[in-house]
Amino acid sequence: MTDDTVSPVVFRSLQRPSDESIQQFYRAMGTCWQPVLRSADLVADGVAGEETCETANFGANAMRSVTLLDKPLVIARLDGKLTALLDVCRHFQARLSLGEITSVNGQAAIQCPYHGWAYAPDGQCVRIPQLAADRRIPETVSVPTFQVTEALGLIWVCMADEPVFDIPLFDEFHQSTFRITTLDEQTLTHTSSPRMIMATLDDTHFPWVHEGILGTRDQPQAPDHTVTRDGSTLKVSYTTEQPASLASGATAGDHPVTIHYDNSVHMPNVIKLKKTTPTGRYIIWLATCPVDYCHTRCFWTFARDYDTDPSHDAAYESFSAHVRSQDKPIIESQQPWLLPPFWTKIELPQAGIDEPLIQYQRWLQELGVVIDV
Ligand code: FES
Ligand SMILES: [Fe+2]
Structure with missing residues (x-):
């Protein structure tokens, strides 16, 4: 394909963001x-x-x-x-x-x-x-x-005198009923921090990227999302079904497990996914460090209040690492690394289906994290 057959929108999406967009990203993220x-x-x-x-x-x-x-x-x-x-x-x-x-x-x-x-x-x-x-x-x-x-x-x-928001709360981290594990990545993720948060918030990719683990392709429909704002937090909840796995509280069985998600994005850079299953609660917590506009360091923490025997940690760590290895190359393929503003129409988010992502991105624009000049 030659340049003149590439639509202006797609072509634009492959370009590096402007220096002003990058500097504005640094300014806005620097206040958090x-x-x-x-x-x-x-x-x-x-x-x-x-x-x-x-x-x-x-x-x-x-x-x-x-x-x-x-x-x-x-x-x-x-x-x-x-x-x-x-x-x-x-x-x-x-x-x-x-x-x-x-x-x-x-x-x-x-x-x-x-x-x-x-x-x-x-x-x-x-x-x-x-x-x-x-x-x-x-x-x-x-x-x-x-x-x-x-x-x-x-x-x-x-980097600012007055942080716009406090450091997020993570109550389960301090509760003795929860078993904590972490995932330490030796490499940076080649994307921006907001794209990393969006990828973790996104649920409609489950059947595609995590087929047989977090979803199945014969059920690609999006769940009914409830999306609200609460102080510094974007809250998203929904109920869905997933195959049996360590993260659904069931290690075997042909029957899908009904899971309720209570997700929260602490604006703009920390996300918590709280899964309530018939067996207990499984939490995925991610704090992202914007090393620069296209490199992110991920600090993952997981908490579970079932199967808390420490000798089982290795299985949970390896499960998390496997899911992460499925996501990473796809997230890194998304360009431009900095989110483009809505008006560019580079993205085509679907109302309702992608509502959590739309609301997150809208808030980023209000915070000045996403601009285009
Ligand atoms: S003391 Fe000379 S560069 Fe630091
Ligand atoms: Fe994923």
Whole structure:
């Protein structure tokens, strides 16, 4: 097919988003709490991840580099206190995370690998080794810091002074009746965070992508969705039937299982699917980190209040990984990676059938996450 036989709409969909769309995406997502790292991965002996990182530690100190919204950050625990700094030295812009944690006046600080300048948790430069002893370091010598906190086993960063929404609640995570497992992916997903959330919210793909597991192709009809907004959350509920599986509370049998879904998207980047089955409740929780406009890091957590024997965890983990492996290549094939606004008519969402996705995307547009210029 040559270019002139491709419809303008389809052709447009293959193009890279404009720089302004990308920057607007970063601005809007920057006003929200974003998960950047598992707390367990910021540890004294370090855990090598996909991204370049160096970890240097003593006592309650550790640091790790991450990328959020195309910005390099160093996440550090200094004397037990969490901090997030721009991973760029004020001197000649070397990566601070390649350095080490040192002690200045008895307090932990991050030391740049290049000339040894050291920064306190508030970003202030507290040591310039080359400076004469009687010279003070000007207060202007500092690197930007960002709000950072820990919740739900993750470290979250917000680049704005006032996050538009709080960090989501996940009650079952704290309840002893639920057994928790996670899925740690070693690679990023080549898509935007909103597309990743949409793909998890979408239910009409079940019979196609997960045939025999979450649906069957002889029953492709969409369930009756109820879609509402509640504060910072888009709520979607429906009842459907699925084949027997670990995630439907039945491991065998020819009869489909009736499942009620209560889904919630904590705008714009976290989603929870709560399945109530005759056996119990199975929860899929996904927090997405927008590494940049077309790369997303996925933090998956699962909770179940049946079959809670820890020795069965491996079977559930392998089930989740299998379902995920069915979704990933399809999600990564969707272009443009940033969602196009409705008016472009690049997408053809179906009223009713795709109502949860339509409502999510509409809210994204209101938040300024999706624009087109
Ligand atoms: S670049 Fe960091 S101390 Fe020189
Ligand atoms: Fe799926």
